[in-house]
Amino acid sequence: MSSLAAKQAEILRQDGNTCFKKDRFAAAIDAYTEAITLCPNVPVYWTNRALCHRKRNDWARVEEDCRRAIQLDHHSVKGHYMLGLALLQRKEYAEGVKELEKALDLGRGANPKGYMVEEIWQELATAKYLTWEHESSQRSWKLQSLREACVAALMQKQFLDASDTEGFVDENDESNLDQLEALGRVFDKAAEDDTPTEVPDYLCCKITLDMFRDPVITPCGITYERAVILEHLLNVGKFDPITREPLYASQLVPNLAIKEAVRSYLEKHGWAYKTD
Numbered sequence: 001m002s003s004l005a006a007k008q009a010e011i012l013r014q015d016g017n018t019c020f021k022k023d024r025f026a027a028a029i030d031a032y033t034e035a036i037t038l039c040p041n042v043p044v045y046w047t048n049r050a051l052c053h054r055k056r057n058d059w060a061r062v063e064e065d066c067r068r069a070i071q072l073d074h075h076s077v078k079g080h081y082m083l084g085l086a087l088l089q090r091k092e093y094a095e096g097v098k099e100l101e102k103a104l105d106l107g108r109g110a111n112p113k114g115y116m117v118e119e120i121w122q123e124l125a126t127a128k129y130l131t132w133e134h135e136s137s138q139r140s141w142k143l144q145s146l147r148e149a150c151v152a153a154l155m156q157k158q159f160l161d162a163s164d165t166e167g168f169v170d171e172n173d174e175s176n177l178d179q180l181e182a183l184g185r186v187f188d189k190a191a192e193d194d195t196p197t198e199v200p201d202y203l204c205c206k207i208t209l210d211m212f213r214d215p216v217i218t219p220c221g222i223t224y225e226r227a228v229i230l231e232h233l234l235n236v237g238k239f240d241p242i243t244r245e246p247l248y249a250s251q252l253v254p255n256l257a258i259k260e261a262v263r264s265y266l267e268k269h270g271w272a273y274k275t276d
Helices: 003-021 025-038 043-055 059-072 077-089 093-110 115-163 174-190 226-235 256-268
Strands: 215-217 223-225
Touching: 003 025, 003 043, 025 043, 043 059, 043 077, 059 077, 077 093, 077 115, 093 115, 115 174, 215 226, 215 256, 223 226
Parallel strands: none
Antiparallel strands: 215 223
16 A cells, blocks of 8 residues: 555545534545545544444445454454444344444443443443343243143143033132142243343432443442533532532542442343333
């Protein structure tokens, strides 16, 4: 690659960026495409074009460009991130989650406090829920079919037993009802893991009431979401919003115990939870 081609490609990239900021995505795509033609081995040109395709909901092209970017740079955060989103659009949930997890790991390593880490985390939470919802619907359908088959088999057995005596099934017979109720309890228990649960209060920020993502604890022992408490300290005042005690950003300490508790809860419940 000549230095002249590289310079021209960079100018085209900057032109593409300018067009992108003005929402002129077609023009941006043209600029990035020309840059790729000049310098096809620069990953950022591919991810920039993929971002334009994403804005236009052209997910097939997002996937193509991101796969190429990842071939050139296995540590491309944006490449893995947008590839994950594209796979989710195709309902390839397992592979989509894998790519988002890779993007999150790479993002945390490169810039733990960067905006993309939070964005990826939120998309990953959504993807995990979609995965659980998809899988649970499949399990629920199979479980319901099995339940109906078992009830039918039990009723058939009771009918045959009754035909040996009175010639009909007594629907009020206690043993029949007990067996049906026991069967129902078994299947209800089996379905519990596919029922969304309320998030415990201690895993939620007292300001946003949403589940913690980056919890920090104050000297008073109260845990807040980092971004929320920092905004409070900046715009409202240097005090704890609950205790009203003086508080400064330097006093905030990551609450690793709560963060691990959130992770464990989400893993246990398949990221299936309800929010207000």
